[in-house]
Amino acid sequence: MEGELVCEACGARYSLDASLWRCECEGLLDIEFESRFDLERIGARPRTMWRYREAIPIGDDPQIVSFGEGFTPLTRIDIDGKQVWFKQDHLFPSGSYKDRGASVLVSKLKELGISRVVEDSSGNAGASIAAYCAKAGIGCHILVPEGTSAGKLTQVRLYGAELTEVPGSREDTARATLQEAAATYYASHVWNPFFFHGTKTFAFEVCEQLGWRPPDTVLVPVGNGTLLLGAYLGFTELLRAGVIERVPRLVAVQAENCAPLYRAFTESLEEIPSIETSETLADGIAIAEPVRGRQIVRAVLDSGGSFLTVSETEMLESLAMMCAKGFYIEPTSAAAVAGVRRYLGHVDDQETIVSVLTGHGLKATEKMAKVMPQMLE
Ligand SMILES: Cc1ncc(COP(=O)(O)O)c(C=O)c1O
Ligand SMILES: [Zn+2]
DSSP states (O other): OOOEEEEEEETOOEEEEEEOSSTTTTTTTEOOOOOOHHHHHHHHHHHSSGGGGGSOOOOOOGGGGOOOOOOOOEEEEEETTTTEEEEEESTTTTSSHHHHHHHHHHHHHHHOOEEEEEEEEEHHHHHHHHHHHHTTTTEEEEEETTTHHHHHHHHHHTTOEEEEEEEHHHHHHHHHHHHHTTTTTEOOTTTTTHHHHTTTTHHHHHHHHTTTTOSSEEEESSSSSSHHHHHHHHHHHHTTTTOOOOOOOOEEEEEEBHHHHHHHHHHTTTSSSOOOOOOOOOOGGSSSSSSTTHHHHHOOOOTTTTEEEOOOOHHHHHHHHHHTTTOOOHHHHHHHHHHHHHHTTTOOTTTEEEEOOOBBGGGGGHHHHHHHHHOOO
């Protein structure tokens, strides 16, 4: 497999076969790799994210760890009288879009012959890595913050992973995991660049499903930016390969109660600021210290996009609205819908807008019953 790992901080280069999740200087690694797209071949293949085979930096097919995931429906939904496309990524095998990244990352683990990993998450990435590790026969230890949805905890355990609930914030969980990562390979959805070469298939699918045309605007919920950075990577690869002529505007949606990137963007800050946070319904994007924060802000700027925040009330209303339309999504996913509603307030009717439903409601049913009791009377 041609390509290299490149450090963002010091420029060091490593083979794609190096067992590294960050640079020896502790900088972030990205992958330099030339994606190829043969649209006719792609169109003739099964409808999974692996149909973009020549754009995914994994060596031989037998190493691929897959449940036949991807190519989720892109569905038009009426939002406040306007038509918006939503990618139904809550319909993945483990119930969230994280499976895009996990399928590629765990395939790489298998290729490297790694037998045990550690990973931390607010719940969904951990469940996803645990599912794919179960399929690959790789041992895994998942760390989550105390208070994570019971559904996600059960899911991780039943996949056979070891599970630790860490007291304190999401950042405390990340710190505990970094310590363990000194001895065990870190299958991090945030640090590990292979994860992003899975989430980028979101962009490929959106363009293919729109007849190989990019939409005008893509709105995604953002905490650590694994979907946003993946989407940016995917659209820029399609641009570089001459498949599309422009990258869509990327609009990043954060919860008002935890919005460090929104602040960095609106105040034009070089560094991501330390912020005060309060609890939010959108626990999946409650990330106060996003490791790839500067990359995320740069990607949004480069696409000509922007950041916006949504309140707890807006999320709750959007969650209720989507459920009433038949889309059973988890509260974090309602942040994107609330973001779309805000965005629609000031755009023209001709824009093609794509957003995404990121996680399945069945993972968080108890929480949803608690926050929307009036809907159940
Ligand atoms: C349901 C859901 N949506 C969106 C996200 C946002 O992903 P990220 O933190 O990578 O931006 C997450 C992350 O856990 C999630 O679980
Ligand atoms: Zn380095």
